Amino acid sequence: MTFLDNQLLFPAVEMANPEGLLAVGGDLSPDRLLLAYQSGIFPWFNEDSLILWWSPDPRMVLFPEKIRITKSMRNTLNKGNFTVTKDRAFKEVIQECAGAYRPGQKGTWITEKMMEAYCRLHHKGVAHSYEVWENNHLVGGLYGIDLGHVFCGESMFSTTRDASKFALIQLAKELEKRNNAVIDCQLHTAHLQSLGAELISREEYLRILQREN
Numbered sequence: 001m002t003f004l005d006n007q008l009l010f011p012a013v014e015m016a017n018p019e020g021l022l023a024v025g026g027d028l029s030p031d032r033l034l035l036a037y038q039s040g041i042f043p044w045f046n047e048d049s050l051i052l053w054w055s056p057d058p059r060m061v062l063f064p065e066k067i068r069i070t071k072s073m074r075n076t077l078n079k080g081n082f083t084v085t086k087d088r089a090f091k092e093v094i095q096e097c098a099g100a101y102r103p104g105q106k107g108t109w110i111t112e113k114m115m116e117a118y119c120r121l122h123h124k125g126v127a128h129s130y131e132v133w134e135n136n137h138l139v140g141g142l143y144g145i146d147l148g149h150v151f152c153g154e155s156m157f158s159t160t161r162d163a164s165k166f167a168l169i170q171l172a173k174e175l176e177k178r179n180n181a182v183i184d185c186q187l188h189t190a191h192l193q194s195l196g197a198e199l200i201s202r203e204e205y206l207r208i209l210q211r212e213n
Helices: 030-038 071-079 090-099 112-123 163-176 190-194 202-210
Strands: 002-004 021-025 052-054 059-062 083-086 127-134 137-146 150-158 182-186 198-200
Touching: 030 112, 030 137, 059 190, 059 202, 071 163, 083 163, 090 112, 090 127, 090 137, 090 150, 112 127, 112 137, 127 163, 137 163, 150 163, 163 182
Parallel strands: 002 021, 150 182
Antiparallel strands: 021 052, 059 182, 059 198, 083 127, 127 137, 137 150
């Protein structure tokens, strides 16, 4: 495992351990975060931990055209109860994601430092949020890093049934208009798999990252 210093570099992702842990330390500066995502690496750590950098193999991704929309979800889409916006409430979305309850998980990896770091990326036009509203109330959303042909999804939340799915569907629709776009979901979950996400090798994911828009 590599311990990072002030130098703006990462080891080769092939050096990650079997769980995908690649490096420890460094900082959450915009330049380092952007380099990480462009290299197939992302930070994930607890509040009382050093910064941990990961590059898992395999990698969970969602090809926008393969998103799975159930019959009940189509009914939700057709009802018109939800509206979606982009970048209208980035800070609120990341705060809601940090506070979202997740079974079996203690605390959150979205620490104050993480929120500050991604807000800086948002101000630079790199990090984006999709907000879902119902009766002018924020009821769901997601945020992530947009690299053009790859949207690196970080987290999503929902306080009303299907609201986060609605946000993901809108993101997928937008990305489907781009050539060969993909949503990086990072790690496998049954929920993501139910929405159409799939595992690909790290090597294939890196090829997607290095592909021209």
